[in-house]
Amino acid sequence: MKSAGDLSSRQRIDAVLRGETPDRVPVFTAGHGITRHMLGVSYGEMVQSVHLMAECMLAWQDLIGDDRLMAYFDMMVEAAGFGQPMIFQDDQPAYSDKDDLLIKGPDDYLKLERYDVEQAERIRMTLDVAEILFDRRGATVPVAAIVAEPMVVLGLLRGMEALLMDCIRHPEEVKQGLEVVTDVVIDYSRALVKRGVSLIVNCHDYGNRSIMSEKLWMSLQGDCLRRLNRAIKDTGATLIIHNCDAAPYIDAAFDEIGGVDVYQAAALPSSCAAWSEYKQKYGSRAVLFGTWWPPELASVDAAQVKARSKTMIDDLGQGGGFILGPTCEFPSHGPIANAKALVDAAAEYGTY
Amino acid sequence: MSDDPVFSALSESLIALDEQRVLDLTQQALDAGAEPIAVINDGLTPGMDEVGKRFESGDYFLPELLIAADVFKSAVAIVKPHLTEAVATKGTVVLGTVEGDIHDIGKNIVALALETSGYEVIDLGIDVPVARFAEEQLARGAHIVGASAMITSTLPALRRVVEDVKTRSPGAKVLIGGAPVTPALVAEYGSDAYAGDAIEAVRVVDKLLQ
Numbered sequence: 001m002k003s004a005g006d007l008s009s010r011q012r013i014d015a016v017l018r019g020e021t022p023d024r025v026p027v028f029t030a031g032h033g034i035t036r037h038m039l040g041v042s043y044g045e046m047v048q049s050v051h052l053m054a055e056c057m058l059a060w061q062d063l064i065g066d067d068r069l070m071a072y073f074d075m076m077v078e079a080a081g082f083g084q085p086m087i088f089q090d091d092q093p094a095y096s097d098k099d100d101l102l103i104k105g106p107d108d109y110l111k112l113e114r115y116d117v118e119q120a121e122r123i124r125m126t127l128d129v130a131e132i133l134f135d136r137r138g139a140t141v142p143v144a145a146i147v148a149e150p151m152v153v154l155g156l157l158r159g160m161e162a163l164l165m166d167c168i169r170h171p172e173e174v175k176q177g178l179e180v181v182t183d184v185v186i187d188y189s190r191a192l193v194k195r196g197v198s199l200i201v202n203c204h205d206y207g208n209r210s211i212m213s214e215k216l217w218m219s220l221q222g223d224c225l226r227r228l229n230r231a232i233k234d235t236g237a238t239l240i241i242h243n244c245d246a247a248p249y250i251d252a253a254f255d256e257i258g259g260v261d262v263y264q265a266a267a268l269p270s271s272c273a274a275w276s277e278y279k280q281k282y283g284s285r286a287v288l289f290g291t292w293w294p295p296e297l298a299s300v301d302a303a304q305v306k307a308r309s310k311t312m313i314d315d316l317g318q319g320g321g322f323i324l325g326p327t328c329e330f331p332s333h334g335p336i337a338n339a340k341a342l343v344d345a346a347a348e349y350g351t352y
Numbered sequence: 353m354s355d356d357p358v359f360s361a362l363s364e365s366l367i368a369l370d371e372q373r374v375l376d377l378t379q380q381a382l383d384a385g386a387e388p389i390a391v392i393n394d395g396l397t398p399g400m401d402e403v404g405k406r407f408e409s410g411d412y413f414l415p416e417l418l419i420a421a422d423v424f425k426s427a428v429a430i431v432k433p434h435l436t437e438a439v440a441t442k443g444t445v446v447l448g449t450v451e452g453d454i455h456d457i458g459k460n461i462v463a464l465a466l467e468t469s470g471y472e473v474i475d476l477g478i479d480v481p482v483a484r485f486a487e488e489q490l491a492r493g494a495h496i497v498g499a500s501a502m503i504t505s506t507l508p509a510l511r512r513v514v515e516d517v518k519t520r521s522p523g524a525k526v527l528i529g530g531a532p533v534t535p536a537l538v539a540e541y542g543s544d545a546y547a548g549d550a551i552e553a554v555r556v557v558d559k560l561l562q
Contacts, residue, residue, distance in 0.1 A: 092505070095454055160457045164415040165422065168369065210549075212413045245531075295532035298504045333505035 008140040009067040013199075013323075016287055017238055017261060021320040025313050025350030026067040028144075028289060028325040029339045033093065033332025035060040043332070044088040047073045050125050054132040061141060063336075065343040067323075069137060071130035071145045071197060073122060078148050078184055079156035081120030082112060092332075096156045103158035106170040109177035112157075117187045127195050134196025144199035144240070145192045147232075150181040150224050151206045151217075167212065167220055175220055182224040186231040193235040200232050201240040201264075209247035209270070218252055229259035240264060240289065244328060254285055264289035266327045276315045279322070288316060289323040292342070298331035302341040309345030317350055324350065353402075358386065359395035362427075366399030367406075369416060371423045374399075378427040388434040391427075400424050400468045404551045414461065417550065421464040441472040443561050444494040446485060448476030449530075450509040455502035458530060458550075462498060465550035466557065482512045486520040494524070496557055501530040507537075514541040525560045527553065 006023040007015065015022035036046040038059035046052045057069050074093045076086050085097040103109060117123045126145065133143045154177050155163045166174050189200055204225075207217050232239050240262040241253055250269040254260055263286045272278040275291045282288070291312055297305065309324060316322045324346050330339055354360050358381050365373040374396075381391050403420040406412040412420075445466055449459050456478045463473045474492055476484060489497050497517050501510040510533065514526050526543040535546045545560060547553035 089454075092452065092454065092503075161418055161460060165418050168415045168419055209410065209413070212415055216413070216415065295504045295507070295534075298507075331504040 010138075010140055010142050012067055013142050013238075016320055016323065019320065021352040024352065025317045025346045026323045027065075027343045027346045028068050028323050029060075029064055029066045029330050029342055030070075030326050030328065031060055031064065031066065031330040031339055032070060032072060034330055034334060034336065034339070036332075037336065038063065042090045043092055044090045044094075047094060048088060050128045050132070053125075054129045054136075057129070057133060058136060061137065064339050066141075066339075068142050068144045068199060069133045071126055071133055071143055071192070071195075073126055073129075075146070075148055075152060075203070076156060077120075077122040077126055078153045078181065078188060080122045081115055081117065081184065082153075082157060084157050096159075098159060101157060101159050103154070103162075103177070106166055106173045109154070109158075109166075109170070109173040112177050112180040114180055114183045114187075117184060117191050123188055123191070127191055130192055130195035130197050138196045142198045143196050144201060145197045146201040146203060146242075147185050147189050147192070147228075149202060149204050149206060149221075150178045150185060150228070151221055152203065153181045153185070154178060155206075164212065167216060171220060178221055178224050182228055186228055189228070189232050189237070190235055193237050198237055199240055199262075200235075200237045201242055202228065202232070204241060204243045204248065204253060205245070207249045207253065208243055208245040208267075209249075210245040214249045214252055217249065218256060222252075222256060225257045229257055233259045238262065241286075242266075242328070250282065254282070260286045262287040262289050262323065264325075264327060266293075275312075279316050283321050287321050287323060289325055290327045291316065292324075292326040294326045294328050294331050294334075297326055297338050298334035300338070302335070302337040305338045305341035306345040306348070309342055310349040313345065313350045320352070353398050354394040356394065358384070359390070359398075362391070362395030363399035363402065366396060366420060366423060366427075367402050369419050369423070371419070371426075374423050374427050375430065378430045382431065382434055388431045388436075389439065391431050392439065396424055396427050397468075397470070404465065404469075404554065407549075408551050417461065418464070421461075421468050424468045425464075439470075442470040443496065443557070444472045444474065444492055445496040445498055445557060446474045446476065446488045446492065446494040447498040447500075448480035448485060449478040449500045449502065450506050450513055451479055451481050452509055453500075453502055453506040454478045455500070455530075458502065459498075459500045461550040462500070462529070462547070462553045465554050469554045469558075471554075471557065482509055482516055485513045486517045486524075489517060489524050490521055495561055496525045496527055498527045498529070498553065498557075500528075501533060504532045507532060510537075511541045514543045518542055527556060527560070529553065 012022040035056040238261045243265040246267045247270045248265045362377045499513045545556045
């Protein structure tokens, strides 16, 4: 039996991705907003400063022992590069100014132009954070970054309700917009990898039954996502797909889009009744990352986190292929001790 | 669905999301002398009800629901000038996303679904201060308060909304919803009901007002 701590986080993740059993179950806490407490700064301050963002993340990793570092500000960076005005908040993530959306009508999708990601301020800031994290700790801890599903970017430029209606009323315009956004997201992904990012997370926020039909999702965006995933895989990076809502279209993600190395879903696909069934069905196809529901992580105590994590490790960690963590971002106002408890549980109960 | 072929066609066109045909048929029905209120109650509303059923059964999704509600509202706007008396509402609902939370699509869709089902909706918007829910409920004499929280960090504000409304207006019913909200929180927070989506919200509000 190996001892927890025999491997660095990078070695641990690499082993899991190769289908081997590492020293222990790895942990991604997915802490982002919460890391502002490391330096006692506000959300708004943290996400407008490369220095603060990088230092918060490094301090979080020091304290918690997370097996990855995140170079990430918010879901707005690609949209901001198109010129979308943003509103920053003290205590929550930034969001699009809904009174000043860039896409005001269907014709505006056709006006979107691919831009130079290296010159886009917030993308450049993210690249700078990635570079700092990689330089400071990349040898032992992999650096991750999140890129947006192209439809998410359009939603931030158009407003989600209007976009959803446009998907049926003006599909060709939406498709053209998606193509341009996909080009940008690919350029962004490549730039991230050049700065040392080895784990790229793509969020399929629209690819689930809470939002639209699988047929509509794939008909509008399937080609774009195939192109994006191929481009990410061509960089040599690991592709983590996150799906943020109920009944994710996992079979489409695996079979029709492809390239998935790690899958993190906020909810079970409709084909599975439990995560153990998920592991049996899909465990050979991609590493499972989860399965803590974030609101629960915010409402239980550290002892309960450890106890329930043990159950998850026992059920899902056998033979590897499992990364312990939340199914979405760690609650930004949650107890920090609960993030530490995830890592403690992996060290205590997750040794292979 | 109505036996009247005009109203039936109106319902079917709405279900099919045939926007122009819904608007044309609405105008044609009025031109032919149909009772304006019947155009709404026997033509448009049954169509919207069926759209809601298809949403619940998984045949329709948010885009279809949003378009149907949008077309419904456009058609009602054509009818409204012809109404000789105000359409009776089923009740008044004060709706908002709690303070600290700027997510609005779920709340907006609930508002649309309630409006197209015959409720008057007072939409307070996003990031609504806790006290304002009770203030508006009292000022408007609303039957229901609907409060949404979409992130875990705003669940405490949701709880305070429930407590505030129940303290200041014990007779008012409080409906809660949002991504991190579960049915279990109904008892914990002291609210009256939970809804997981817009169509369920309509059904729950109907039930609360029975």
